[in-house]
Amino acid sequence: MNTAAAKSPRAARREARQASTAAFLETLTLPDGPAWLTGLRKEALARVADLTLPDRRDEYWSYTNPDRLIAHDIRPAEVFKITDEPPMYQGIDRLKLVFVDGVFDADASDPLDGEGVEISHLSEAGDIHWAKDLYGSLEAAGQKPVARPLAALNTALAKDGVLIRVTGKVSRPVSLIYYREAEDAEAVLHNVVKLEPGAELTLLENGPVAARSSICLEAEIGEDAVLHHVRTMGRDHERKGITNLFARVGKGGLFKSFSLSMNGRLMRNEAMVWLTGEGGSAHLAGAAMGDGTFHHDDTVFIAHEAPGCESRQVYKKVLRDGAVGVFQGKILVEQAAQLTDGYQLSQSLLMDENCQFLAKPELEIYADNVKCSHGSTSGEISPDHMFYLRSRGVSEEEAKLLLVLAFLAETLDEISNEHIAEDMRLRLRRWLEKHTH
Amino acid sequence: MLEINNLHVKLENEDKQILKGLSLTVEPGSVHAIMGPNGSGKSTLSYVLSGRDGYEVTEGTATLDGEDLLDAEPEDRAARGLFLAFQYPVEIPGVGNMTFLRTALNAQRKARGEAEISSGDFLKLVRAKAKDLKIDAEMLKRPVNVGFSGGEKKRNEILQMAMLEPKMCILDETDSGLDVDAMKLVSDGVNALRAPDRAFLVITHYQRLLDHIKPDVVHIMAAGRIIKSGGPELALEVEKNGYADILAEVEA
Numbered sequence: 001m002n003t004a005a006a007k008s009p010r011a012a013r014r015e016a017r018q019a020s021t022a023a024f025l026e027t028l029t030l031p032d033g034p035a036w037l038t039g040l041r042k043e044a045l046a047r048v049a050d051l052t053l054p055d056r057r058d059e060y061w062s063y064t065n066p067d068r069l070i071a072h073d074i075r076p077a078e079v080f081k082i083t084d085e086p087p088m089y090q091g092i093d094r095l096k097l098v099f100v101d102g103v104f105d106a107d108a109s110d111p112l113d114g115e116g117v118e119i120s121h122l123s124e125a126g127d128i129h130w131a132k133d134l135y136g137s138l139e140a141a142g143q144k145p146v147a148r149p150l151a152a153l154n155t156a157l158a159k160d161g162v163l164i165r166v167t168g169k170v171s172r173p174v175s176l177i178y179y180r181e182a183e184d185a186e187a188v189l190h191n192v193v194k195l196e197p198g199a200e201l202t203l204l205e206n207g208p209v210a211a212r213s214s215i216c217l218e219a220e221i222g223e224d225a226v227l228h229h230v231r232t233m234g235r236d237h238e239r240k241g242i243t244n245l246f247a248r249v250g251k252g253g254l255f256k257s258f259s260l261s262m263n264g265r266l267m268r269n270e271a272m273v274w275l276t277g278e279g280g281s282a283h284l285a286g287a288a289m290g291d292g293t294f295h296h297d298d299t300v301f302i303a304h305e306a307p308g309c310e311s312r313q314v315y316k317k318v319l320r321d322g323a324v325g326v327f328q329g330k331i332l333v334e335q336a337a338q339l340t341d342g343y344q345l346s347q348s349l350l351m352d353e354n355c356q357f358l359a360k361p362e363l364e365i366y367a368d369n370v371k372c373s374h375g376s377t378s379g380e381i382s383p384d385h386m387f388y389l390r391s392r393g394v395s396e397e398e399a400k401l402l403l404v405l406a407f408l409a410e411t412l413d414e415i416s417n418e419h420i421a422e423d424m425r426l427r428l429r430r431w432l433e434k435h436t437h
Numbered sequence: 438m439l440e441i442n443n444l445h446v447k448l449e450n451e452d453k454q455i456l457k458g459l460s461l462t463v464e465p466g467s468v469h470a471i472m473g474p475n476g477s478g479k480s481t482l483s484y485v486l487s488g489r490d491g492y493e494v495t496e497g498t499a500t501l502d503g504e505d506l507l508d509a510e511p512e513d514r515a516a517r518g519l520f521l522a523f524q525y526p527v528e529i530p531g532v533g534n535m536t537f538l539r540t541a542l543n544a545q546r547k548a549r550g551e552a553e554i555s556s557g558d559f560l561k562l563v564r565a566k567a568k569d570l571k572i573d574a575e576m577l578k579r580p581v582n583v584g585f586s587g588g589e590k591k592r593n594e595i596l597q598m599a600m601l602e603p604k605m606c607i608l609d610e611t612d613s614g615l616d617v618d619a620m621k622l623v624s625d626g627v628n629a630l631r632a633p634d635r636a637f638l639v640i641t642h643y644q645r646l647l648d649h650i651k652p653d654v655v656h657i658m659a660a661g662r663i664i665k666s667g668g669p670e671l672a673l674e675v676e677k678n679g680y681a682d683i684l685a686e687v688e689a
Contacts, residue, residue, distance in 0.1 A: 385529050387489050388523070388526070389532075389541070390510070390511040391512075391514075391520075391521055391523075392537075392544075392545075392601065393515035393516050393542075393544045393548065394512060394537075394540055395544060396512065398540065399512075402536075403529070405532075406530060406532045406580075
């Protein structure tokens with residue numbers, strides 16, 4: 001059906017997109033850095049030029065408008081007073097690395113050393129660095145089958161971030177804390193984590209980051225290595241941001257990632273995970289709660305490339321007062337990936353009639369002996385559950401709170417560290433107590 | 438204790454009258470049984486008394502210890518001592534049974550101006566009561582009613598009743614889905630709670646349960662009203678002859 005007449009508008013559109021992307025890229029200045037990094041940044045910029053910037057016509061951007069993640073004017077977002085909240089992870093011993101408006105703050109951070117772990121940060125990376133083989137490489141690989149131009153843009157523009165190489169089992173979590181001071185700052189951070197075979201690390205990320213943020217994490221998880229990743233997004237209402245997560249999991253390796261988002265105007269969390277060795281596992285979970293102008297998007301892609309791997313996606317959103325939730329999740333099972341065990345769940349709890357949940361669950365399976373399941377639902381709190389609890393004397397408010405936490409419980413189950421899970425539970429509870437009306 | 442007077446109730450969203458002038462008085466310390474054919478409004482009565490949405494009271498009153506019941510929120514009725522053992526206890530994934538029990542107990546204590554129970558005392562209390570009902574620690578740890586058998590769910594209802602110590606207990610077909618052993622367990626649990634300041638309203642289809650929980654008064658309900666009241670022998674009569682005779686007798 002492709003006639004010459006039908007093709008040419010498409011070609012014209014592509015040319016126009018390339019031209020506007022090129023014009024946009026012209027305006028950018030790459031950060032300074034060692035030669036290897038500059039080279040990789042230029043390559044990333046070339047990828048953006050080729051992929052072109054996203055717009056609403058792209059399949060994976062039809063539910064979320066990328067314009068405000070790209071536009072030059074960064075609309076200010078009021079800074080949430082940190083004193084309104086108890087600090088996170090109280091009582092959890094961890095190595096703290098602090099960034100303010102996207103720039104590493106050495107004075108506020110712990111010394112960059114620890115047993116079994118080698119840490120540096122991007123803005124001071126030297127001429128010779130192990131990360132030169134990894135920086136941008138997973139992002140580049142992750143441009144197929146779904147283009148992620150904003151991730152490439154991050155690779156090109158990131159001013160800072162951490163580079164962590166783990167050689168042993170590290171029990172003390174590395175905690176990245178993203179503070180913000182300026183009302184209108186943009187932060188572009190690119191973190192690289194490499195786990196050597198058998199290594200283990202817990203990586204924590206929290207904080208409001210910036211008025212607009214782009215954070216990319218590339219994680220290479222070696223044979224039998226384990227990476228626990230837990231991140232929370234701050235509560236500033238006007239904040240916008242995108243995260244891109246790329247993880248390659250080797251034979252017998254385990255990658256667990258949990259994200260908690262509360263508030264914010266626009267949040268897009270993309271994840272691309274490859275299970276490349278037999279017996280690897282990836283568990284991705286997300287809990288999001290927001291109201292009003294909250295727009296939250298989880299776009300997840302898990303590729304099973306080797307046999308006997310397991311993956312779980314558990315995403316839940318609590319939406320109220322007009323909030324919008326998006327879930328686009330895919331399990332791809334390559335022909336070689338026999339005995340795959342894939343699970344995907346996306347659910348939203350609509351607290352009133354103005355909210356919207358847009359879900360696109362996808363399975364693409366080329367192996368014939370696999371177990372894959374997916375489910376997506378949206379609904380309200382069950383009146384039967386409410387009545388049962390209230391008939392026992394539980395107040396309406398408390399009953400609602402219990403049921404919302406119950407709804408989210410399955411995502412918290414994906415956090416291995418019970419102290420961290422409890423911290424999340426308390427945080428969710430506080431948010432609900434403030435917002436239940 | 439419980440006083441129901443000329444109660445008329447219809448479905449909120451439907452033009453369907455279910456209770457049509459029901460009157461009933463339950464005295465402290467007594468056990469009243471309500472029997473009646475399907476569709477006579479027995480479950481509706483239990484839901485209206487406990488405050489479930491979806492029903493509209495068009496006429497009549499219901500009071501607990503002289504205070505109006507029908508305008509109160511379900512949690513306030515519970516705090517005042519009303520308890521409904523559900524015919525179909527709901528499963529609530531994600532809410533732990535223990536959390537639920539402690540939250541409910543403390544909410545009621547708080548509403549009555551009492552101090553919250555300490556975790557230690559609560560644990561001791563729940564373990565002792567659970568043991569009597571043969572509810573093991575594993576069941577207590579699970580989410581509310583999730584994966585429970587029919588009998589386990591009913592035992593869990595009685596456990597809640599034992600923990601909350603209400604003064605007016607309504608049992609809605611607690612015998613349904615129970616085998617003989619479970620029925621004995623549940624009945625023993627109920628009998629252990631019998632006290633001079635506590636009353637029971639036992640709704641059932643069958644006389645069987647009343648062999649275990651001996652009623653003082655038996656009411657026959659049909660078409661939204663109590664049509665006949667009597668002693669325990671009334672239940673035996675129903676068991677023997679069905680409802681037809683009584684219905685005919687009343688209509689005559």
